[in-house]
Amino acid sequence: MSFLSHLECPECGRNHTADELHTVCPVCGSPLLARYDLSQAKIRLDRDRFQIRPNTMWRWRELLPVRDEAHIITLAEGGAPLIYTPRLGQQLDVRNLYIKDEGRNPTGTFKARGIGMAVSRAVELGVKGFIIPTAGNAGGALAAYAARAGLPAHVFMPKDAPPSNQNEVKLAGAYLHLVPGLISDAGRESAAMAKDSGLFDVSTLKEPYRLEGKKTMGYEIAFDLRWQLPDVILYPKGGGTGLIGIWKAFDEMEQLGWIDSSRPRMVSVQAAGCAPMVKAFEEGRDRCEFFTGARTQAAGLRVPKPLGDRLILRAIRESNGTAVSVTDDEMIAARALIASTEGLQACLEGSATVAALQKLAASDWVEPGERVVCLNTGTGFKDAI
Ligand SMILES: *Cc1c(COP(=O)(O)O)cnc(C)c1O
Ligand SMILES: [Zn+2]
Numbered sequence: 001m002s003f004l005s006h007l008e009c010p011e012c013g014r015n016h017t018a019d020e021l022h023t024v025c026p027v028c029g030s031p032l033l034a035r036y037d038l039s040q041a042k043i044r045l046d047r048d049r050f051q052i053r054p055n056t057m058w059r060w061r062e063l064l065p066v067r068d069e070a071h072i073i074t075l076a077e078g079g080a081p082l083i084y085t086p087r088l089g090q091q092l093d094v095r096n097l098y099i100k101d102e103g104r105n106p107t108g109t110f111k112a113r114g115i116g117m118a119v120s121r122a123v124e125l126g127v128k129g130f131i132i133p134t135a136g137n138a139g140g141a142l143a144a145y146a147a148r149a150g151l152p153a154h155v156f157m158p159k160d161a162p163p164s165n166q167n168e169v170k171l172a173g174a175y176l177h178l179v180p181g182l183i184s185d186a187g188r189e190s191a192a193m194a195k196d197s198g199l200f201d202v203s204t205l206k207e208p209y210r211l212e213g214k215k216t217m218g219y220e221i222a223f224d225l226r227w228q229l230p231d232v233i234l235y236p237k238g239g240g241t242g243l244i245g246i247w248k249a250f251d252e253m254e255q256l257g258w259i260d261s262s263r264p265r266m267v268s269v270q271a272a273g274c275a276p277m278v279k280a281f282e283e284g285r286d287r288c289e290f291f292t293g294a295r296t297q298a299a300g301l302r303v304p305k306p307l308g309d310r311l312i313l314r315a316i317r318e319s320n321g322t323a324v325s326v327t328d329d330e331m332i333a334a335r336a337l338i339a340s341t342e343g344l345q346a347c348l349e350g351s352a353t354v355a356a357l358q359k360l361a362a363s364d365w366v367e368p369g370e371r372v373v374c375l376n377t378g379t380g381f382k383d384a385i
Helices: 038-046 047-052 059-062 086-092 111-124 135-151 163-170 183-197 210-224 242-254 276-282 309-318 328-341 348-362 381-382
Strands: 004-008 033-036 082-084 096-099 130-133 153-158 175-179 234-238 266-273 322-324 370-377
Touching: 033 210, 038 059, 038 242, 047 210, 059 082, 059 111, 059 210, 059 322, 082 210, 086 096, 086 328, 086 348, 096 210, 096 348, 111 135, 111 210, 130 135, 130 183, 135 153, 135 163, 153 163, 153 183, 163 381, 175 183, 210 242, 234 348, 242 266, 242 309, 266 309, 266 348, 266 370, 276 309, 276 322, 322 328, 322 348, 328 348, 348 370, 348 381
Parallel strands: 096 370, 130 153, 153 175, 234 266, 234 370, 266 322
Antiparallel strands: 004 033, 082 096
16 A cells, blocks of 8 residues: 655645646646655554565555556566675775666666656556657666556657667567657657657656656665665766655655664766766756757766756755766776676666766765765666677
8 A cells, every 4th residue: 555645846836636647747847746644654664574575666665656556567676786896895995885786677777667667657547558758778668568568658769779778679569769869859759749649758757656666776775774874875867867766765764764864975977978967066056958969878878958957956965965977988997897896797877876986086075984875777788789
């Protein structure tokens, strides 16, 4: 049973009912956040009872939006391990370093969490087909979960998106639309098709539930570290749902009485060739400008204007965190370092967090004794196909 109570707009403050299909706030256009009756949940839930359940993101189901278990469309996503990486840590002079390896997820990336959640909740609310613009991995995940649900999916991808993503979409029987340009161009085309097709648009933050899937990473980090949050979390930011979701999970857990008020410093990592967040952070703005000429091999980071920019910037600043960019060459070097020290095949996006940590440790922004978590958001094997 879910403690979901309503949807809240973080910008205009209005509430909306959770039990009908919503996209963004109908009043102001902001992304909506799912809210739960956490005071009831606090009475009824015991944080130490969850470990007896299977280790997937559905372990936290009372704090997730799906009301009836029968509607859950799952490939056993979530539950990715937090791996202690001392040999890598030694190279960076960060003794307490962990990598949360999201490459273990179905479809090879953490997109499975968000899409698995959005598809499940949409099925519960009666949706009969899906549409998505994507840099690559979210499209692969949507194709998989739509297949699992027995529903059609239309995926709009830049025509230079990684071949592994194009293949997985076609294999899973979804319609692949290749678009010249970037994810923002794919977004324009898919929005046009969504308007008169009756297909539900599961773009990042244009519906409230992908965020709920991604937030389970925050619950898992706290659980794995026995409810003592780390000092620093580095996140490779595309649309930013993971960072916003982890931050939301920490808030919820504090209200549940599971953790105290201390928080990690949240670091948003971007590619130097597409770094709108670094610019906005450094200039003290609360929104990003469109980053023209976005270029990076790390497809998941090629998002020139994230819809959730306000929420991301707020989380970074509230946490005393920062925004960092690294070059593609630095990512490639970090990928080799991770593999050679720890045997872990990270994706380029995940490798970017280690490259960023290298800089932050060298400048003493991260101190040698601090406990640090880098998110490896996908498997490196997908880059090799
Ligand atoms: C999508 C993606 C990201 C970025 O995630 P957001 O939630 O959009 O910030 C990072 N890494 C990989 C591998 C991705 O597929
Ligand atoms: Zn609003």
